[in-house]
Amino acid sequence: MDKMTKIEIITRPEKMSDLKEAMNEIGITGMTVSHVLGCGMQKGKTEMYRGVPYEISLLPKVKFEIIVCEVPVDLVVTKAKAVLKTGNIGDGKIFIYPVENVIKIRTGEEGVKAL
Amino acid sequence: MDKMTKIEIITRPEKMSDLKEAMNEIGITGMTVSHVLGCGMQKGKTEMYRGVPYEISLLPKVKFEIIVCEVPVDLVVTKAKAVLKTGNIGDGKIFIYPVENVIKIRTGEEGVKAL
Amino acid sequence: MDKMTKIEIITRPEKMSDLKEAMNEIGITGMTVSHVLGCGMQKGKTEMYRGVPYEISLLPKVKFEIIVCEVPVDLVVTKAKAVLKTGNIGDGKIFIYPVENVIKIRTGEEGVKAL
Ligand SMILES: Nc1ncnc2c1ncn2[C@@H]1O[C@H](COP(=O)(O)OP(=O)(O)OP(=O)(O)O)[C@@H](O)[C@H]1O
Ligand SMILES: Nc1ncnc2c1ncn2[C@@H]1O[C@H](COP(=O)(O)OP(=O)(O)OP(=O)(O)O)[C@@H](O)[C@H]1O
Ligand SMILES: Nc1ncnc2c1ncn2[C@@H]1O[C@H](COP(=O)(O)OP(=O)(O)OP(=O)(O)O)[C@@H](O)[C@H]1O
Ligand SMILES: [Mg+2]
Ligand SMILES: [Mg+2]
Ligand SMILES: [Mg+2]
Numbered sequence: 574m575d576k577m578t579k580i581e582i583i584t585r586p587e588k589m590s591d592l593k594e595a596m597n598e599i600g601i602t603g604m605t606v607s608h609v610l611g612c613g614m615q616k617g618k619t620e621m622y623r624g625v626p627y628e629i630s631l632l633p634k635v636k637f638e639i640i641v642c643e644v645p646v647d648l649v650v651t652k653a654k655a656v657l658k659t660g661n662i663g664d665g666k667i668f669i670y671p672v673e674n675v676i677k678i679r680t681g682e683e684g685v686k687a688l
Numbered sequence: 689m690d691k692m693t694k695i696e697i698i699t700r701p702e703k704m705s706d707l708k709e710a711m712n713e714i715g716i717t718g719m720t721v722s723h724v725l726g727c728g729m730q731k732g733k734t735e736m737y738r739g740v741p742y743e744i745s746l747l748p749k750v751k752f753e754i755i756v757c758e759v760p761v762d763l764v765v766t767k768a769k770a771v772l773k774t775g776n777i778g779d780g781k782i783f784i785y786p787v788e789n790v791i792k793i794r795t796g797e798e799g800v801k802a803l
Numbered sequence: 804m805d806k807m808t809k810i811e812i813i814t815r816p817e818k819m820s821d822l823k824e825a826m827n828e829i830g831i832t833g834m835t836v837s838h839v840l841g842c843g844m845q846k847g848k849t850e851m852y853r854g855v856p857y858e859i860s861l862l863p864k865v866k867f868e869i870i871v872c873e874v875p876v877d878l879v880v881t882k883a884k885a886v887l888k889t890g891n892i893g894d895g896k897i898f899i900y901p902v903e904n905v906i907k908i909r910t911g912e913e914g915v916k917a918l
Contacts, residue, residue: 579785593746597727597745603726603728605698605724605725605726605727605749605751606724606726606746607723607724607725640783671785671786672784672785673693673784673785674782674783675783675784676769676781676784677781678772678782679773679775679776679779681769
């Protein structure tokens, strides 16, 4: 079976719409988005949220989960960086995980065919 | 150690209660549920939400996370399909991931004993 | 590349702040927190939420996701147990997963350098 991979991108909520469009452009066939809280341990540096510095290290973030097989992981990472990088702290982080299988419920298809 | 597996089921919010009952019936010992947004890339086809067609591809979905060891993955998948399949687009998707360990905090038990 | 691991801790919402501080103390460099619903299959035993027994097995829980490389998994687990264990049902569960890679968007660093 072809290798399947989960790419998790956690970034600023303001970037949600741009990131969705960017993923669409590179042929991603689905994604799951959720609202989370992110604790970045800045060790003294202060991240800004809507122009206000946050003392406590707990900020609203958006999490994208994207499972790919045919679309290369590197393409997703490169595209996400292009959209999300500002150079300021809090630009976000990408985590890559192994996936064992995918099933599309409507058709019963599995693996790459289910994506 | 026995192989442990995470099964992630993403489907329509209306199915939340039925899916919970179905998992209970097959002896699942715990589950975690969250509200997410799903972007299905329908490439022109329109998914309905509460009778309204959605132009933008971002719909409320419910995500179930179930970690199993003794209950077979196939049984969970078969049962989920039985409850969730309508034949319409948007029935949902199942993702399978490897799990390295589980710990029950109250007892300190690990692995299959923690499930 | 050094082994990277995801530690997922699901516990009572009241413990959110204590757990965050505890993780900070052991040098965790980031974490992601979300609100979820937990179905513990107590098979007859009743878990309490804000002093009220819950008939239906669906309770508000908080989920911490922590990706580590240099900080040992065992240290995170031991610290989490110390903060979360009350001896009552519902203390929480810890799930351990493999991670393939991590990328810090601001710097482009990968792997252990991105953590
Ligand atoms: N080790 C980690 N484990 C789990 N989640 C993390 C971890 N590191 C970062 N995150 C998540 O990613 C979000 C964005 O992280 P962020 O961009 O602040 O990373 P960073 O390493 O602090 O980089 P920067 O120095 O550019 O701010 C965090 O708010 C948190 O939700
Ligand atoms: N590749 C993917 N990566 C991440 N999440 C996905 C992916 N594909 C689907 N999902 C999630 O699963 C949800 C349900 O998907 P859906 O049932 O629409 O799958 P589909 O492949 O579009 O099948 P169908 O043609 O039957 O609609 C989506 O809303 C999204 O949250
Ligand atoms: N097998 C599982 N799969 C997915 N999530 C689980 C599983 N078991 C537990 N959880 C999640 O962890 C939360 C806390 O679990 P809980 O502490 O009640 O575990 P437990 O095994 O029932 O132990 P206890 O007997 O001490 O209550 C649950 O509410 C649920 O969100
Ligand atoms: Mg940061
Ligand atoms: Mg769809
Ligand atoms: Mg319980």
